[in-house]
Amino acid sequence: MSTAPTNSGPTTAAPEVRTVERQGLDVIAESDRKGTPRGLFWPWFAANISVLGIAYGSFVVGFGISFWQATIVSVVGVVFSFLLCGVVAIAGKRGSAPTMVLSRAAFGVRGNRVPSFLSWILTVGWETALAALAVLATSTVFTELGWDGGVLTKVVALVVVAALVVGAGVAGFDVIMRLQTWITVITAVLTVVYVVLAVPSIDFDGIAALPTGSSQQFIGALVLVMTGFGLGWVNAAADYSRYLPRSSSTGESSGGRPSAGRSHRPSSWSSVSCSPVRRRT
Secondary structure, three states, rough: OOOOOOOOOOOOOOOOOOOOOOOOOOOOOHHHHHOOHHHHHHHHHHOOOOOHHHHHHEEEEEEEEOOOOHHHHHHHHHHHHHHHHHHHHHHHHOOOOOOHHOOHHHOOOOOHHHHHHHHHHHHHHHHHHHHHHHHHHHHHHHHHOOOOOHHHHHHHHHHHHHHHHEEEEEEEHHHHHHHHHHHHHHHHHHHHHHHHHHHOOOOHHHHHHHOOOHHHHHHHHHHHHHHHOOOHOHHHHHHHHOOOOOOOOOHHHHOOHHHHHHHHHHOOOHHHHHHHHHHHO
């Protein structure tokens, strides 16, 4: 007779390690919900910080407004537009589904096809533009280093970028969260380095001399910032928060860490100071 001890009580299964994301448009089961609102800081910050934001600063000043007007436009436009994303993120936590599935409650199943199609166009457009910029940036860096930045380099860069984008999407939420943490640190450091290197080229007298723009110019710049930043993410604002447990803090899920991660974009600080960059003559 065996004398090995037996455990007749309930057992807790080890968490399943998934190499492929199985969640699609379906509602996230309570057993699969994980994380905290604080953890959403990393993917949103990584998705939004880059030297590309500095270009937005130059676009804002290009409307013909002063430095202080550009500062107000950047801060108000970025913060307010991303707070709208925070509001949508609450629906993700409560509804456990992607943004464009939750929007069926407002538009209906058939009516939701129009905003879903527009959202798809917007998402594919951004992915295409960013992938192209990554390829061209790689080619430029190789050329500046004295290496071959020609067609072969661009093809290899495109394959690598596409593999990272598709691979992360297939691997799913857990892998994306890990990747975004590293991307946040790396891109934040690179952005700060870029700003430091650009400071000697800033014409501070030119900044002070920028004329005050009209109310139409101010509003136009504000619309540009809001559209290019927070409003461009509204259609995906619930896609991360749907994984949060329903017991998570609603305040943090909407206006806390996630919105902070989204709002800390270069245009709200570095690009405002570097946007009127003019070479001293």
